[in-house]
Amino acid sequence: MLSPPVQPMLAEARAELPPERALPGGLAFEQKPDGYRAVLFAGPGRAHLQSRNGADLSSAFPEITAAGRDLRQPLVLDGELVVATEGRLDFGRLQARARRRGAGARQAARTAPAHLIVFDVLDTADGPLLNEPYQARRALLEELFTEEVLAAPFVLCPATTDRATAEDWLDPAWGAAGIEGVVVKGLAQKYQPGRRGWIKVRARASAEAVVASVTGRVAAPVRSCWAATTRQAACGSSRGRHRCRRRPDGRSAACCPQAERSTPGSTAASPPVGAPARRSTTGRSCRRRGRVRRGHRGGPGPLPAPHPLPARTRGPEPPAAAAPRGLI
Incomplete structure (x- = not known):
């Protein structure tokens, strides 16, 4: 039997689903839940829960280790620790659970139980x-759930070979339920500890504002x-532009120093209403017709009309709870 620690196989991030022949044997797609990666070494009378980095999480999640000790046969399982709240995965509560030990962890297991x-x-x-192809390992895993060797708090990760289904899992509506995206695996791939041999594609939700x-x-x-x-929530990046209005006489008004110091799209503190205007002392300038003009007081000018924003569309609602199923 394998013994801890074991480095889990990892995934390389990509912006979109890869072509069919990107991985050996064709592609399989799995949902990527928002949780903690964990490897469970379990069997009659023994259980050890290991984090991705090799830390011991056994005492933080006593309900998982207890279920591992109750298994009828020895198994080493790779999965994602999650905590669900009101029909969605709650990463914040999972983080709080990971910090508890002893009586606090046992109490949290009753009020906010985890699943693997x-x-x-x-x-x-x-x-x-490890040397068996993914397709064979997946078939064995489904059999363990079918024969009820594995049951709650263990859940079978949804998987499919249908590309259209995988694209549906990338809809932001699934993100609201706690599904981060999709992990792509080769049907003929072996399990290679520590290697980034899989592909991870995150769901992206963007919002625009003026x-x-x-x-x-x-x-x-x-x-x-x-x-x-425009801000994309998945990668945490934003891109935008900043403009200052010209004075009514056609000359350029100096950029407000707060906006120059801020990143595009950020909101900078502005002086309170009625505060007297001050001349810029930052030395920064605006360019007009190839010449540099220093900051100066400007007359009143109308605010630019905001650009119309596109109507927000809503994707399909995910099911309240994804029932364990094997589709390969």
Whole structure:
């Protein structure tokens, strides 16, 4: 039998689903839940729960280790630890659970029980399965659930070979339920500890906004500026642009220092309404017709009209709870 620690096989991040022949034997797709990667060494009277980095999580999740000790046969399982709250996966509560030990962990196991979503089996009583192809390991894992060798708190990770189903799992509506995206595996791939041999594609949800602000009095602003930004929640990146309005006489008004110091799309603190306008002392400048003009007071000018935003579309609602199923 394998013994801890075992480095789990990892996935390389990609922006989109790969072509069919990107991995050996064709592609299989699994849901990627929002949780902690964990390897469970279990069997009659023994259980050890290992994190991705090799840390011992056994005492933090006593309900998982207790279920592991009650198994009828020795197994080494690879999966994702999750905690569900009100029909969705709650990563914040999972983090809180991971910090508890002793009586606090036992209390948390009753009020916010964890589950292990299992997507691979690495060892059985017949010996290690690391050199077996993914398709064979998946078939054995489904059999363990069918024969009820594995039951709650163990859950079979949904998987499919249908590309259209995998694309549906990338819809942001699944992200609201706690599904981060899709992990792509080769049907003929062996399990290679520590190697980034799989592919991970995250679901992406973006939002657009236009933010406007003024310095000086609202009725007679000295400067007005606006920023338009698009933010993608999956990668945490944002891109946007910032502009300052010209004065009515056609000359450029200086950019507000707060906006220059901020990143595109961020909201900078502006002076309170009615505060007297001040001359810029930052030395920064705006360019107009190839010449540099220093900051100066400007007359009142209208704020730019905001761009119309597209109507928000809503994807299909995910099911309240994904029942364990094997589709390969």
